[in-house]
Amino acid sequence: MNTEKIPVKVEEKLFQNRYRVDAGRPHISIINQDTCRVECTTQECTVCCPAGCYTTEGNGQVVLITDGCLECGTCRIICSTYRNVDWEYPRGGYGILFKFG
Amino acid sequence: MDEKFDAIVIGAGPSGNAAAYTMAKAGLKVLQIERGEYPGSKNVQGAILYSKALEEIIPDFRDDAPLERHLIEQQMWVLDDESYIGTTFRSAEFNQQPYNRYTIIRAQFDKWFSKRVQAAGALLVCETTVSNLIMDGKRVIGVQTDREGGAVYADIVVLADGVNSLLAKKAGFHAELEPKDVALAVKEIHFLPEETIQSRFNIGEGEGVVIEMAGKITQGMMGTGFLYTNKDSLTIGVGCMLSDFKQQKITPYMLLEQMKAHPAIKPLLAGGEMKEYTAHLIPEGGYKAMPQLYGEGWMIVGDAGMFVNAVHREGSNLAMTTGRYAAETVIALKEKQLPMTAANLAIYQGRLEDSFVMKDMKKYKNMPEIFHNNNHFFTTYPELLNRAAHTMLTVDGVDKKTKEREIRKSFKQRRSLFGLMGDAYKMWRAFE
Numbered sequence: 352m353n354t355e356k357i358p359v360k361v362e363e364k365l366f367q368n369r370y371r372v373d374a375g376r377p378h379i380s381i382i383n384q385d386t387c388r389v390e391c392t393t394q395e396c397t398v399c400c401p402a403g404c405y406t407t408e409g410n411g412q413v414v415l416i417t418d419g420c421l422e423c424g425t426c427r428i429i430c431s432t433y434r435n436v437d438w439e440y441p442r443g444g445y446g447i448l449f450k451f452g
Numbered sequence: 453m454d455e456k457f458d459a460i461v462i463g464a465g466p467s468g469n470a471a472a473y474t475m476a477k478a479g480l481k482v483l484q485i486e487r488g489e490y491p492g493s494k495n496v497q498g499a500i501l502y503s504k505a506l507e508e509i510i511p512d513f514r515d516d517a518p519l520e521r522h523l524i525e526q527q528m529w530v531l532d533d534e535s536y537i538g539t540t541f542r543s544a545e546f547n548q549q550p551y552n553r554y555t556i557i558r559a560q561f562d563k564w565f566s567k568r569v570q571a572a573g574a575l576l577v578c579e580t581t582v583s584n585l586i587m588d589g590k591r592v593i594g595v596q597t598d599r600e601g602g603a604v605y606a607d608i609v610v611l612a613d614g615v616n617s618l619l620a621k622k623a624g625f626h627a628e629l630e631p632k633d634v635a636l637a638v639k640e641i642h643f644l645p646e647e648t649i650q651s652r653f654n655i656g657e658g659e660g661v662v663i664e665m666a667g668k669i670t671q672g673m674m675g676t677g678f679l680y681t682n683k684d685s686l687t688i689g690v691g692c693m694l695s696d697f698k699q700q701k702i703t704p705y706m707l708l709e710q711m712k713a714h715p716a717i718k719p720l721l722a723g724g725e726m727k728e729y730t731a732h733l734i735p736e737g738g739y740k741a742m743p744q745l746y747g748e749g750w751m752i753v754g755d756a757g758m759f760v761n762a763v764h765r766e767g768s769n770l771a772m773t774t775g776r777y778a779a780e781t782v783i784a785l786k787e788k789q790l791p792m793t794a795a796n797l798a799i800y801q802g803r804l805e806d807s808f809v810m811k812d813m814k815k816y817k818n819m820p821e822i823f824h825n826n827n828h829f830f831t832t833y834p835e836l837l838n839r840a841a842h843t844m845l846t847v848d849g850v851d852k853k854t855k856e857r858e859i860r861k862s863f864k865q866r867r868s869l870f871g872l873m874g875d876a877y878k879m880w881r882a883f884e
């Protein structure tokens with residue numbers, strides 16, 4: 352069957368969700384950008400985040416935009432070699448708001 | 453909020469609700485803190501509700517709980533790329549009240565449970581994230597929240613804060629989770645008219661079906677897919693170990709999309725309207741990965757304590773049961789006017805050990821390793837089984853004996869006889 356990759360836009364999925372974004376106060380951050388760029392060759396966060404919040408730039412730089420974050424915790428745990436993700440919950444009431452869950 | 457409470461419960465999922473309800477009902481002064489806008493707004497589940505655990509807390513829950521469908525049929529599919537081979541179990545007994553299992557929608561269910569908790573007398577504060585535990589030496593004496601002047605104190609703090617349980621980590625009660633100890637699940641909810649679901653799944657009003665799936669849909673990762681019927685929606689999702697996602701570098705939503713396109717699954721979803729996409733971790737490390745569950749002035753319940761039976765897809769029931777046990781421990785100590793020291797709270801561990809909770813956790817303690825070390829269960833076997841069925845069912849002039857020989861040969865080619873037997877033995881040992 353479909354061994355070839357089906358094109359998926361994660362934005363289209365996230366569009367169905369409700370969020371209350373805490374503008375200007377991201378709840379997750381990368382501790383050391385150089386670690387991502389220079390040391391971490393695998394950059395799993397850019398592949399495995401279910402909301403596609405992490406992207407890699409041409410120069411190896413990793414960019415994190417938490418607006419679509421589902422607050423799952425994957426990026427924090429998957430970065431097990433470098434522990435380079437500073438992960439907190441959003442302030443009370445902010446972030447993802449599941450209608451169904 | 454400079455008051456002192458008998459107990460603070462962090463989180464309003466099933467474990468926190470069970471704990472807060474039980475303590476409030478016994479007359480204790482309980483504060484429950486939830487970071488979401490309302491209980492359930494941060495929570496994700498498949499979801500099957502097992503009646504027993506809830507019945508023991510709220511016997512009349514069926515009167516007004518938002519239950520979607522009671523389950524009358526369970527299907528297990530083993531899929532390769534084109535096909536699936538499966539078993540179906542449907543029983544009229546499942547159609548007799550009181551029903552044993554229901555599908556639920558978590559955001560609605562948690563909200564309902566929370567109303568009951570508040571009616572029992574607990575004070576619930578939402579939209580408030582607990583940022584730290586307040587310690588006096590080794591003893592937890594309260595919590596710090598992100599509200600202004602947000603320190604609150606209590607004799608006991610029950611950590612019901614779910615799989616990520618940041619607070620216990622910050623307090624040094626246990627280390628960070630490892631990728632091999634959690635599964636990442638992604639899922640979607642698709643809305644369809646009630647009648648369409650009923651005719652598509654051959655069920656009557658209020659009746660439901662569960663389909664559990666294993667095989668090539670997880671692309672070699674240890675995990676399963678699932679499809680549940682709700683009243684007027686379907687839940688479809690897939691969960692795999694995070695260590696496998698990490699190693700194989702698979703993108704979760706692509707995995708889900710591939711699965712939805714499987715020729716056996718696609719028609720079941722046809723015409724539905726997708727209204728939400730969610731992701732959540734499931735603590736599947738099992739008994740060996742469980743943290744210390746109590747200490748000076750604190751206890752851990754539910755997902756935060758790794759209380760999940762991955763083989764039987766049980767989590768919410770363990771959450772409710774552990775929440776209740778923790779609450780009953782507090783009630784017993786309060787009655788005797790004993791302090792919430794680690795030595796006294798050890799009753800909680802005892803209750804767990806004596807019950808199905810720890811017995812089951814121990815029974816399956818080797819399961820994670822067996823699956824981790826044998827990805828044949830998720831790749832080779834599904835393919836072989838499906839090929840075998842295909843060979844036997846195709847009428848093409850080849851006699852059945854020759855076909856059987858071919859099937860046996862294909863099994864042995866892909867995995868040595870010794871390996872096959874070894875896998876079977878390990879599975880048997882793990883389930884025994």
Ligand SMILES: Cc1cc2nc3c(=O)[nH]c(=O)nc-3n(C[C@H](O)[C@H](O)[C@H](O)COP(=O)(O)OP(=O)(O)OC[C@H]3O[C@@H](n4cnc5c(N)ncnc54)[C@H](O)[C@@H]3O)c2cc1C
Pocket residue numbers: 440462463464465466467468469485486487488491492494495496497498499500501502580581582583612613614615619637638639689691732733734753754755756759760765766767768769770771
């Ligand atoms: C996809 C999926 C399918 C599942 N299917 C099933 C199933 O079919 N049957 C079953 O029995 N189980 C199932 N489970 C497991 C089940 O969902 C969990 O075991 C259960 O939800 C655990 O309950 P809990 O109360 O411990 O944690 P949670 O439900 O996660 O609740 C934790 C609560 O704490 C709050 N919180 C966390 N940190 C803070 C903080 N710092 N301050 C304030 N509040 C905080 C959260 O917002 C949340 O409300 C499934 C899980 C998933 C992800």
Ligand code: SF4
Pocket residue numbers: 381386387388391393394395396397413429430433434435436
């Ligand atoms: S996995 Fe960790 S270290 Fe690697 S790129 Fe991502 S955040 Fe950086």
Ligand code: SF4
Pocket residue numbers: 379399400401402403404405417419420421422423424425426427
């Ligand atoms: S918590 Fe989950 S959704 Fe949010 S950025 Fe990390 S991996 Fe992505």
